[in-house]
Amino acid sequence: MARAASLASAGELALVERLAARFPGSGRGGAVGIGDDAAVCTPDPGGRTLLTTDVMVEGVHFDLGLTTPRQLGFKLVSVNVSDLYAMGGRPRHLLLTFALPRQTTLAFFDALLDGVAEAAARYGVSVVGGDLSGTSGPMNLGATALGYASKPILRSTARPGDAIYVTGPLGDSAAGLAVLGHMAHARIRPADVRSERMKLPAGLPAWGVARPCVERHLCPVARRPSAAMVRAATAMIDLSDGLLIDLGRLTRASGAGARVELGRVPVSGGLAAVASALGLDPLGLALGGGEDYELLYTARPGVRMPGRRIGRITAEPGLTGVDKAGRARRLKAEGYTHFGGG
Amino acid sequence: MARAASLASAGELALVERLAARFPGSGRGGAVGIGDDAAVCTPDPGGRTLLTTDVMVEGVHFDLGLTTPRQLGFKLVSVNVSDLYAMGGRPRHLLLTFALPRQTTLAFFDALLDGVAEAAARYGVSVVGGDLSGTSGPMNLGATALGYASKPILRSTARPGDAIYVTGPLGDSAAGLAVLGHMAHARIRPADVRSERMKLPAGLPAWGVARPCVERHLCPVARRPSAAMVRAATAMIDLSDGLLIDLGRLTRASGAGARVELGRVPVSGGLAAVASALGLDPLGLALGGGEDYELLYTARPGVRMPGRRIGRITAEPGLTGVDKAGRARRLKAEGYTHFGGG
Numbered sequence: 001m002a003r004a005a006s007l008a009s010a011g012e013l014a015l016v017e018r019l020a021a022r023f024p025g026s027g028r029g030g031a032v033g034i035g036d037d038a039a040v041c042t043p044d045p046g047g048r049t050l051l052t053t054d055v056m057v058e059g060v061h062f063d064l065g066l067t068t069p070r071q072l073g074f075k076l077v078s079v080n081v082s083d084l085y086a087m088g089g090r091p092r093h094l095l096l097t098f099a100l101p102r103q104t105t106l107a108f109f110d111a112l113l114d115g116v117a118e119a120a121a122r123y124g125v126s127v128v129g130g131d132l133s134g135t136s137g138p139m140n141l142g143a144t145a146l147g148y149a150s151k152p153i154l155r156s157t158a159r160p161g162d163a164i165y166v167t168g169p170l171g172d173s174a175a176g177l178a179v180l181g182h183m184a185h186a187r188i189r190p191a192d193v194r195s196e197r198m199k200l201p202a203g204l205p206a207w208g209v210a211r212p213c214v215e216r217h218l219c220p221v222a223r224r225p226s227a228a229m230v231r232a233a234t235a236m237i238d239l240s241d242g243l244l245i246d247l248g249r250l251t252r253a254s255g256a257g258a259r260v261e262l263g264r265v266p267v268s269g270g271l272a273a274v275a276s277a278l279g280l281d282p283l284g285l286a287l288g289g290g291e292d293y294e295l296l297y298t299a300r301p302g303v304r305m306p307g308r309r310i311g312r313i314t315a316e317p318g319l320t321g322v323d324k325a326g327r328a329r330r331l332k333a334e335g336y337t338h339f340g341g342g
Numbered sequence: 343m344a345r346a347a348s349l350a351s352a353g354e355l356a357l358v359e360r361l362a363a364r365f366p367g368s369g370r371g372g373a374v375g376i377g378d379d380a381a382v383c384t385p386d387p388g389g390r391t392l393l394t395t396d397v398m399v400e401g402v403h404f405d406l407g408l409t410t411p412r413q414l415g416f417k418l419v420s421v422n423v424s425d426l427y428a429m430g431g432r433p434r435h436l437l438l439t440f441a442l443p444r445q446t447t448l449a450f451f452d453a454l455l456d457g458v459a460e461a462a463a464r465y466g467v468s469v470v471g472g473d474l475s476g477t478s479g480p481m482n483l484g485a486t487a488l489g490y491a492s493k494p495i496l497r498s499t500a501r502p503g504d505a506i507y508v509t510g511p512l513g514d515s516a517a518g519l520a521v522l523g524h525m526a527h528a529r530i531r532p533a534d535v536r537s538e539r540m541k542l543p544a545g546l547p548a549w550g551v552a553r554p555c556v557e558r559h560l561c562p563v564a565r566r567p568s569a570a571m572v573r574a575a576t577a578m579i580d581l582s583d584g585l586l587i588d589l590g591r592l593t594r595a596s597g598a599g600a601r602v603e604l605g606r607v608p609v610s611g612g613l614a615a616v617a618s619a620l621g622l623d624p625l626g627l628a629l630g631g632g633e634d635y636e637l638l639y640t641a642r643p644g645v646r647m648p649g650r651r652i653g654r655i656t657a658e659p660g661l662t663g664v665d666k667a668g669r670a671r672r673l674k675a676e677g678y679t680h681f682g683g684g
Contacts, residue, residue, distance in 0.1 A: 037428040037580055038428075038489075041393060047385075048383065050380040051470065051488055053471065055475050057441050060476050086379040087379050097397045097439075128393065129395065131396050136480055138479040140477070
């Protein structure tokens with residue numbers, strides 16, 4: 001079958017066989033894989049089962065003019081694994097649900113599976129099933145991840161006084177998206193850039209400086225919590241919609257609030273360079289930008305924990321930001337949501 | 343919030359809160375429900391975990407001019423539960439993934455949840471999470487079902503000599519789809535029909551006769567296997583794509599074939615009446631029509647089992663049909679597949 005051939009000419013059976021060959025039968029945990037009515041998994045002894053699902057819709061979550069299918073497949077797995085990591089979980093199995101236009105090429109399909117396979121190997125998960133459908137509309141890529149945790153870490157169990165940590169720099173993904181917007185306007189596809197020193201439009205820094213932000217957006221890596229974090233975290237959430245929105249969710253679920261030391265919110269050098277070139281506020285990108293997939297967690301104060309401490313949980317609800325001069329201001333939970341709202 | 347208001351005006355937070363209120367927290371099995379990064383379920387002691395997912399795409403799987411949102415929600419749950427029943431499983435938890443156009447009304451959203459809730463109650467499953475997204479294109483409704491089985495019944499373990507059973511009449515859903523086509527042409531929506539005696543177009547029987555077929559198509563009920571079936575079935579599959587396709591899958595997976603007694607394939611009176619009116623072959627609908635969601639299973643011969651025995655597994659691969667006069671002919675696996683093929 002020529003790789004330029006469309007899925008319609010390949011036929012469903014051939015596609016399912018392609019999937020089954022790519023992700024052969026029994027994964028970890030003695031799973032029965034693709035090819036039966038349902039996948040069969042042997043539960044982790046003693047653990048509780050974690051289940052999550054996330055969908056990526058063309059035109060909403062991604063633009064096929066900017067991302068490669070391999071990056072798409074990788075990101076689809078990462079965003080689901082990130083949700084399990086955020087519960088202190090061990091990801092194990094994955095289902096895929098692809099609704100693809102009939103004219104999609106086999107080459108695209110294979111590259112999408114390449115990205116899924118690369119991420120699955122990285123995170124130690126096995127693809128055990130899914131559902132394949134045609135669609136007349138935008139591509140819709142979904143995944144469900146199943147994992148295990150001895151003691152799941154919820155977002156609702158932070159306590160006043162707890163210190164708040166993030167595992168890495170924030171805002172990179174939003175900065176990457178801004179760079180991609182300018183590249184698209186100048187008709188430069190990231191996949192076509194061959195030199196780290198290539199000049200980007202809009203006074204942006206060279207590709208080598210901006211690239212980490214762009215890759216963070218197109219192909220994020222889920223942050224695995226360390227054993228110390230799983231042991232000591234009182235609450236945890238992954239940063240998918242932005243620090244303020246996600247911290248807002250964690251504090252509301254915990255019946256609490258938070259005080260954030262704005263000067264301690266970590267930003268990368270790449271983000272600083274991109275923000276400076278585009279006249280954007282780096283702190284604004286770090287507070288409001290989504291899709292970084294770092295973890296935000298809380299722990300009892302006075303314990304040295306991994307990541308950057310950025311504030312503390314308060315009994316009083318709402319989010320307050322404190323600048324380096326000690327001036328406090330209310331922060332509004334802002335970032336990306338579907339259908340608007342918070 | 344007015345129910346004619348759109349999802350875009352309601353905002354994502356309000357929609358997720360609506361979902362969480364509709365499907366409150368801890369379901370059976372001590373699940374942590376909607377509102378954290380992932381759902382937490384306590385595995386069935388001794389059981390193995392079953393996981394399946396099925397997506398319904400507007401324009402491919404359903405037509406919003408023919409189905410009500412309540413029927414859609416019910417069907418979405420049924421098709422997923424059916425996959426777990428087909429493994430001899432006990433369904434427990436459900437994730438929902440909806441990609442909805444922004445102009446979708448709150449009334450539609452609520453009715454969709456009504457249908458999901460009705461089916462969830464019927465099958466004893468709890469909705470524990472999901473993902474909500476906008477889309478510029480056709481509506482995409484997905485669900486993932488998790489369940490348990492002490493001894494999963496695969497489709498790959500039928501043995502030559504086994505008797506083949508189906509749990510109920512076949513072809514009703516295909517006949518219902520044919521009726522719906524004629525009703526759509528005459529601009530009659532099933533939801534608007536008020537009398538059982540109402541005349542349908544194209545010489546079709548009265549609504550009261552055709553209705554069971556139409557409802558089978560729009561709002562199928564998954565067939566729960568009896569304890570005797572779970573104990574004795576050597577292989578099982580649900581009839582989602584049609585008898586010939588699904589029996590073909592079961593026999594291929596088992597490295598075997600089948601001989602079908604065509605005169606024993608069960609058809610309903612409604613199907614016979616619809617087929618007669620439309621000049622369709624009832625047996626053709628029963629062999630090729632999908633979406634009946636009856637179960638097809640095999641058992642050692644000589645045991646009295648529930649349902650209708652329609653043939654036996656053969657060592658020789660392929661499907662053979664035998665008519666009442668004893669004449670045999672090869673049957674080709676035909677029915678509905680995405681992207682064509684078998």
